Amino acid sequence: MALLVDRVLARRERDxxxxRAAVLSARLVEGGTWHERVVFREATADAQRICLAxxxxLELLPAPAEKLRLAVERFGPPASAGPALLRDGATQRRDRLREAVGQVRAVAGAEGALRVLEIDPGSRVAERRAVLTPFEL
Known part of the structure; x- marks a missing residue:
């Protein structure tokens, strides 16, 4: 597993x-295939955390594997050197919310995080009062 993760992290395409999300798949010795989608709680580039997740x-494999494959399904933001020394509470909340929205979209798709936008609050028709739009920060 460590070799697969190291290869994925070393690829030029990762940039x-x-x-954010990866797919672990295997070709089974007895024939057939198996795949498991893994969405990480936080977007990461740490090899140990990825291997742990x-x-x-791998324990869910139904039979011995002939070949393992690891593919990246979705990338997250660029890896930073570390958190800033001084950050206010609003910035931290915004970053955490951005991370949570990214995780929801990785699991549920682009329509996973929506917000309600009031259009005509005084309208008698309920459909004209508000609409759902993609959540953006």
Missing amino acids: GRTL LGGR
């Missing part, structure tokens, strides 16, 4: 970005 999924 310094973190991993994927290692538990």
Whole structure:
């Protein structure tokens, strides 16, 4: 598993970005295939954390594997050197909310995080009062 993760992290296409979701798949010795989608709680580029998250999924293999494959399904934001020393509460909340929205979209798709936008609050028709739009920060 560590070799697969190292290969994924070393690929040029990653371009310094973190991993948000990955697919672990296997060709089974007895024939057939198996795949498991893994969405990380936080976008990460740390090999140990990725191996830890994927290692538990390997135990779900129904039979011995002939070949393992790891593919990135969705990338996250670029990996930073570390958190800023001084950050106010509003910035931290906004970053946490952005991370949560990204995680929801990785699991449920683009329509997973929506917000209600009031259009005509005084209208008698309920459909004209508000609409759902994509959540953006």
